Amino acid sequence: MNTLDVVTFGEPMVMFYANHPGPLHTATSFSRALAGAESNVACGISRLDLRVGYVTKLGNDSFGKFIIQALEHEQVHTKGISLSDTHSTGMLVKSKVLEGDPEVEYFRKNSAASTLSMNDFSETYFSEARHLHATGIPSALSRDCHHFTLTAMNYMKKLGKSISFDPNLRPGLWKDEKTMIDTVNQLAYLSDLFLPGLSEAQTLTGLSNPHEIAEFYLSKGIQTIVIKLGPEGAFYKTGQEEGYVLGFKPDQVIDTVGAGDGFAVGVISSFLEGKPIGEAVTCGNAIGALQVMSPGDMDGMPNRESLEQFMQMQQKKDRSELPTRLS
Template sequence: MTKLDVVTFGEAMAMFIANEVGSLHNVQQYTRSLAGAETNTAIGFSRLGLQAGWVSKVGDDAFGKYIAQALQKECVNIEQVLVDSRFPTGFQLKSKVTAGDPEVQYFRKGSAANYLSVDDFNEEYFLSARHLHMSGIPLAISAHTREFAKHALRFMKKAGKTVSFDPNLRPSLWNSKEEMIQVTNEIAFQSDYVLPGIAEGRILTGHEKPEDIAAFYLEQGVKLVVIKLGEKGAFYQTAQKKGMVAGYKVEHVIDTVGAGDGFAVGVISALLEGLSEEESVVRGNAIGALAVQSAGDSDGYPNRERLEGFINQILTGVR
């Protein structure tokens, strides 16, 4: 079995991006792409040269085959992507915008990924990875995936692996705000690295300031908290130190979706390579800035050469 640097799991969907600006019901033509927070991160890790594995279920249909082919093309390991002919692969529609966040409509209820369960957990596969990266989305989409997520976290922690967690809050997928906060924090408290956006941190902790949000998680045993602050950059804190890392100036933002996943790729890949917390956040900011300059969720994620070239712009004062 392939040795992995990072393993992740979740739902992937075929995504249809509008070719014209306007309401989705008026759009005549779309361009197909790939969507899914965890596939975004797997692709991002792979482009940087890390061995990344993604675990899920897809339907025995055209969308499922497309997802598998797209990930294979990106050199993501999909040995544990199971095909379930009983249920379909989900898809989504995404609007084209000239500014701000796009409109997204999901068609994912009852998809094959909803039925990823603890019975599907392959211990050998997960043990082959150094690190587990988790998103909060599997906690929300079904009881099956929630139990899978909890099991994966317990298993990897017991095996001495590191775990990162991006809350990736999707309130519309939860029964209530209270349930969302309780379950998400339960997972966050057990993780080594927690990476919320500032708005997510405020919802989850009730605190306003990045320092207070970070302290909330550090007091529960989290080793590193990194709080995304959009174009301002990011704040990080451990038990020993804290700091603010400025973001990169982007002249023209095309699409913000996928920027947070790209940020996670930057931070986690750097930590796995032994870089400092500050250097890791610099990389996260860089990939996030590159991500917002393209329409697809992961289209802007760089390879190693492009990433290093972009970060080196700081030396010329472009940042």
């Protein structure tokens, strides 16, 4: 019996984001929050009433304790988290902007999460989940983290569990682009549901057209690929169907960070509920739009009621397919 719907792993961090717009070096006051791609997804899925477990290592410090408290507040299971007395918890600082992308600076080198290794892998814990969500970030942190990622994905695949994978390319964390491309593609091929952004997919394949990119990954054994197209929506393709789903227009773009994680939350939760892929992508687009209207990395992640209200409001608008110029 599965006691978890989803298990994920990675590096959650403490984020300090500026309270007033302007260059990061001029900021004088900050607010604190939880950050990290995988923790964003974990919390977002939990808010939709699915059971989520998170696996990581944190420093035995105030930041680590804050992260555990924040995850538990979001009802994310934390028994897969261990504490290190020799490495600290990672952090980041982020500027506030009125438009465009904020400045972000990371302080994560040699963090506790970067020491996640095979010694921290529990077959019992992972087997309790029916789905694994992974990203390309842990493999960029260290060789040990990469081995952990490969082991987790191969183990869940062996058990017949479903796997989603978001490349979340972070070129600054890799020693060179070729290593990044080869490693991330190796992981992508192990997934059932692949969720790259268009620019990420172009980097990973050298192809430009969403149709060609999707065909490339389907030929590698991936069952479903969904390519994020930013505000314009997303393109999906399986062995049986394909299509474009128009994006939702946010009332105001406050912060674009976390939009892709919100998209993943919508697609994965719908996928696990057995919804058709087109509906899953629509849900992903909706949560992505909600997320960019909020200041924090996951402040816009909705609960079930607010998501349904937002989507019902949007359904009153014309939601025809994307224009053929994208095809």
